[in-house]
Amino acid sequence: MAAVLEAKNVTKIFGGGFLTREEENVAVNNISMTLDQKNPKIIAVAGESGSGKTTLARLLLGIASPTTGTVEYDGKDLSTISSSERREFRREVQPIFQDPYGSYNPFYKVDHVLFTPIKNFKMAESRDEAVDMVEKALELVGLVPAETLGRLPHQLSGGQRQRVMVARALLLKPRVILADEPVSAVDASLRATILDAVSKLNKELGMAIVYVTHDLTTAYQISDEIMILYKGNLVEAGDVETVIKNPKHPYTQLLIDSIPEADPGKKWGKLDMEKTQKQILTSPSVGWRK
Amino acid sequence: MATANATTQDLTAKTFRRRLEDFWRYVKRNPSLGVGLGLFLSLFLFVAIGYATYEVERYRPLSGGPDLAPFEKDSYNPVTRANGYILGTDRQGRDVMAVMIAGIPLTLQIGLIAGLIGITVGTILAFMAAYYGGWIDQVISTIVDVGLTIPGILILIVIAVNLQSGLSVPQMGLAVSAVAWVWPARTIRAQVLVMREQLYVEIARLSGTSGFSIMFKEMLPNLAPYIGASLVGSVASAILASVGLEALGLGPFDSPTLGMTIYWNIQFSSILHGMWWWFGPPILVLAMIFVGLFLMTAGLDEWSNPRLRKRV
Amino acid sequence: MTTAKKTSKKSSPSKSEIGIDVQDLKVHYDTPDGVVKAVDGVSFSLRQGERMALVGESGSGKSTLAMALMRLTRAPGRIAGGKVIVGGQDLLDIDEEQMRLQRLDEVALVPQGAMNSLNPVMKIKNQLLDGLYDHQLNKTDKLSKEEQNDIVQALLKSVDLAPAVAEMYPHELSGGMKQRVAIAIATSMQPRVIVADEPTSALDVVVQRNVMQTLGRLQEGLHASIILIGHDMGLVAQFSDHVGVMYAGRLVEVGPVKTVFKAPKHPYTRLLIQSLPTLSNKTDFIGIPGLPATLLNLPEGCAFCLRIGKEDKSKIPWVNVEKDHYIQECKTCADYGK
Numbered sequence: 002m003a004a005v006l007e008a009k010n011v012t013k014i015f016g017g018g019f020l021t022r023e024e025e026n027v028a029v030n031n032i033s034m035t036l037d038q039k040n041p042k043i044i045a046v047a048g049e050s051g052s053g054k055t056t057l058a059r060l061l062l063g064i065a066s067p068t069t070g071t072v073e074y075d076g077k078d079l080s081t082i083s084s085s086e087r088r089e090f091r092r093e094v095q096p097i098f099q100d101p102y103g104s105y106n107p108f109y110k111v112d113h114v115l116f117t118p119i120k121n122f123k124m125a126e127s128r129d130e131a132v133d134m135v136e137k138a139l140e141l142v143g144l145v146p147a148e149t150l151g152r153l154p155h156q157l158s159g160g161q162r163q164r165v166m167v168a169r170a171l172l173l174k175p176r177v178i179l180a181d182e183p184v185s186a187v188d189a190s191l192r193a194t195i196l197d198a199v200s201k202l203n204k205e206l207g208m209a210i211v212y213v214t215h216d217l218t219t220a221y222q223i224s225d226e227i228m229i230l231y232k233g234n235l236v237e238a239g240d241v242e243t244v245i246k247n248p249k250h251p252y253t254q255l256l257i258d259s260i261p262e263a264d265p266g267k268k269w270g271k272l273d274m275e276k277t278q279k280q281i282l283t284s285p286s287v288g289w290r291k
Numbered sequence: 292m293a294t295a296n297a298t299t300q301d302l303t304a305k306t307f308r309r310r311l312e313d314f315w316r317y318v319k320r321n322p323s324l325g326v327g328l329g330l331f332l333s334l335f336l337f338v339a340i341g342y343a344t345y346e347v348e349r350y351r352p353l354s355g356g357p358d359l360a361p362f363e364k365d366s367y368n369p370v371t372r373a374n375g376y377i378l379g380t381d382r383q384g385r386d387v388m389a390v391m392i393a394g395i396p397l398t399l400q401i402g403l404i405a406g407l408i409g410i411t412v413g414t415i416l417a418f419m420a421a422y423y424g425g426w427i428d429q430v431i432s433t434i435v436d437v438g439l440t441i442p443g444i445l446i447l448i449v450i451a452v453n454l455q456s457g458l459s460v461p462q463m464g465l466a467v468s469a470v471a472w473v474w475p476a477r478t479i480r481a482q483v484l485v486m487r488e489q490l491y492v493e494i495a496r497l498s499g500t501s502g503f504s505i506m507f508k509e510m511l512p513n514l515a516p517y518i519g520a521s522l523v524g525s526v527a528s529a530i531l532a533s534v535g536l537e538a539l540g541l542g543p544f545d546s547p548t549l550g551m552t553i554y555w556n557i558q559f560s561s562i563l564h565g566m567w568w569w570f571g572p573p574i575l576v577l578a579m580i581f582v583g584l585f586l587m588t589a590g591l592d593e594w595s596n597p598r599l600r601k602r603v
Numbered sequence: 604m605t606t607a608k609k610t611s612k613k614s615s616p617s618k619s620e621i622g623i624d625v626q627d628l629k630v631h632y633d634t635p636d637g638v639v640k641a642v643d644g645v646s647f648s649l650r651q652g653e654r655m656a657l658v659g660e661s662g663s664g665k666s667t668l669a670m671a672l673m674r675l676t677r678a679p680g681r682i683a684g685g686k687v688i689v690g691g692q693d694l695l696d697i698d699e700e701q702m703r704l705q706r707l708d709e710v711a712l713v714p715q716g717a718m719n720s721l722n723p724v725m726k727i728k729n730q731l732l733d734g735l736y737d738h739q740l741n742k743t744d745k746l747s748k749e750e751q752n753d754i755v756q757a758l759l760k761s762v763d764l765a766p767a768v769a770e771m772y773p774h775e776l777s778g779g780m781k782q783r784v785a786i787a788i789a790t791s792m793q794p795r796v797i798v799a800d801e802p803t804s805a806l807d808v809v810v811q812r813n814v815m816q817t818l819g820r821l822q823e824g825l826h827a828s829i830i831l832i833g834h835d836m837g838l839v840a841q842f843s844d845h846v847g848v849m850y851a852g853r854l855v856e857v858g859p860v861k862t863v864f865k866a867p868k869h870p871y872t873r874l875l876i877q878s879l880p881t882l883s884n885k886t887d888f889i890g891i892p893g894l895p896a897t898l899l900n901l902p903e904g905c906a907f908c909l910r911i912g913k914e915d916k917s918k919i920p921w922v923n924v925e926k927d928h929y930i931q932e933c934k935t936c937a938d939y940g941k
Contacts, residue, residue, distance in 0.1 A: 049807035103490035121499030193890035261837035
């Protein structure tokens with residue numbers, strides 16, 4: 002099994018040093034996950050704030066390094082690869098961030114974010130070729146190049162900006178995409194088009210996708226597998242239909258129970274909060290379900 | 292926001308007239324900038340018209356009789372100067388009006404040289420310290436922090452005293468720039484530290500942009516308004532420092548800068564002698580310069596910090 | 604609810620009373636490019652004790668509406684017309700000083716990002732008392748330390764916060780706790796109407812549920828009307844009795860939550876509901892086509908038609924389709940998305 006990106010028992014601890022007054026914070030506690038190349042899937046990493054999901058994403062992106070454990074790219078430990086291998090890694094593993102406004106340099110038109118990587122990674126021979134690549138990518142995400150290029154970031158809607166980010170990820174044809182809450186900051190009604198674009202990246206272009214979110218509903222709609230994180234620990238993981246329809250760990254059950262469904266008939270919040278909280282504290286992780 | 296029915300309006304092309312309208316509207320909403328610019332504009336006009344219509348050569352000593360009140364008949368040149376001089380003359384026979392016309396640009400020049408050098412050096416050091424961190428940051432920050440605690444005037448006096456052999460106006464500017472870079476270095480470093488954490492910088496890095504390019508292409512353009520505002524502040528401090536030095540007698544003696552004029556005023560006790568036409572104008576002009584610069588800084592501050600702007 | 608004698612002399616409003624009656628409310632912004640009609644003639648009424656949600660995309664005018672109900676609209680925006688009747692009084696008709704007294708007392712706001720609107724250098728207890736104190740300033744008797752403490756503890760208890768929270772500062776609290784403090788402040792004077800502008804948008808789903816349940820409980824206890832502004836249709840479905848859908852500054856559909864969700868009559872509502880993902884089964888992603896409308900120089904007639912590429916310039920009637928259920932009935936786009 003060729004794993005393109007793999008986290009092996011990674012733990013990340015912040016603070017707690019001898020001289021600092023900061024308390025020790027175990028952001029990620031002994032989590033392992035594999036992204037497979039031959040059979041690329043969309044894996045959701047779900048959890049609330051403080052669950053460690055963003056830290057895990059940053060570890061996978063190589064922006065942060067694990068306290069213990071390793072993150073391996075094509076079998077090679079990220080902390081020991083050469084700088085040319087690192088450049089390749091940078092190209093092959095691309096992010097889509099949550100903030101559709103902050104991702105853009107307000108001084109430049111949105112073209113900047115699309116053409117910069119083409120230039121830096123020497124992906125096109127000529128300007129015309131680059132323009133062609135950019136236009137195709139924009140069309141794939143449902144945007145009209147003539148109405149998108151040449152605009153400043155604030156002249157596009159949040160949904161459009163996010164789709165441009167997806168187009169950028171597309172351009173680079175990475176093997177892995179790490180999407181960190183890509184639709185949280187976008188209107189509920191515009192999320193569908195973005196998720197559709199992300200889904201296409203996997204289904205049509207064979208990219209493995211890690212979808213980090215706190216929204217179980219979109220995670221359910223888009224992913225094949227799901228990992229539920231709670232305070233840095235993996236409490237339950239597996240095939241998304243199994244986990245969502247038949248949750249075993251009390252935390253998963255609580256999460257699902259707390260989701261307000263857009264159906265007045267289906268009432269939310271049936272679980273007893275106090276009892277469930279106690280259960281969560283005492284239940285061990287269910288691990289990966291078969 | 293992009294919208295359905297704004298089809299024909301191309302949001303990116305703006306005619307010159309439109310830009311002017313926008314600018315004027317902004318100035319009305321931002322009175323500090325408007326008044327500041329206005330003060331400066333009037334000084335520029337004064338100098339320009341002066342150079343065009345007046346005999347500015349008469350800023351030199353012995354251009355006319357000494358101690359003449361405005362419009363007082365010049366007994367040394369009774370025919371040509373029957374109507375006297377608009378602002379009279381000083382103790383050494385300088386035509387005060389000419390001194391003002393010649394002196395304003397010189398003082399501003401000192402401020403500009405010192406300010407520009409100060410900002411450039413300060414920005415470079417600030418970027419290096421903030422972006423690279425580590426020991427580079429430690430070294431630069433320590434120098435800056437220590438430098439800020441030493442009174443700039445002391446350093447300037449030491450420099451000026453050692454350069455006594457005929458200090459020229461550009462040399463004056465260079466001397467002041469030696470202390471003008473410290474404060475900008477500190478404030479711009481703080482801004483860069485914040486910028487470094489911005490998401491778009493991270494994205495640029497992940498897109499393969501090198502450190503240097505990130506500084507120049509990603510961060511600098513966004514800092515431009517802030518640097519502009521700092522520049523104005525720098526220029527104001529530089530002018531103040533230069534006037535201070537000149538008033539102490541450590542400036543370019545042959546130049547009619549505002550500071551030197553103040554120096555001569557002090558030397559010849561113009562206030563005691565009631566020569567209001569001699570001490571009045573430089574004080575008034577200096578006041579205009581400082582108020583103008585201050586208002587401009589306040590106005591630019593509002594412009595460069597979008598959160599302060601009263602936007603729709 | 605507070606038990607201190609100073610604030611309990613309010614009578615509880617009766618069930619059949621109208622809590623808030625909004626008539627043809629207009630909020631306009633004067634921009635150099637023209638007038639932006641952020642809220643363009645919105646009317647609805649809510650009985651005392653009922654819950655209403657106002658939903659819409661960004662730019663639909665719902666937050667502007669929330670601010671206008673409190674008369675907190677800031678320049679360059681201005682209230683250009685209409686009435687907001689609370690407790691028999693038109694809030695838009697009274698002077699500034701009277702309005703100031705009405706805020707918190709009759710109409711309270713739980714703002715968006717309430718966690719950021721708490722004063723970072725004031726202890727919680729002082730912030731809870733702040734509004735009360737301001738309203739008492741006109742009266743000569745001041746509250747004793749004991750009475751103050753009683754009020755603070757009662758308020759904290761009403762939102763399920765521990766007594767120790769009184770002595771803490773905002774940064775020591777979690778997001779959910781800060782939001783509860785905001786709710787406590789908003790309900791401290793037993794208002795008749797609570798306007799909650801996206802009160803849980805930044806909160807985790809479990810915390811959100813807790814906070815909404817707390818808010819709901821308090822509202823019921825006070826028998827207040829609550830207007831919830833948001834874009835989370837799931838939250839709307841679970842929390843409210845009525846729902847109003849806004850588009851381009853206008854209300855396009857208003858009605859009981861059960862009927863609107865089951866059988867939406869306006870095409871925009873239909874599309875909104877269709878675009879929502881569910882946990883029941885995997886479906887294709889159905890988005891809403893086009894872009895949200897611009898409010899600048901909005902043409903006459905149906906705003907939604909423009910979104911789907913149609914046009915209808917006639918005056919769209921506000922039609923009562925069934926009990927308490929009204930829509931903007933535009934014949935041209937009525938069947939879109941069925």
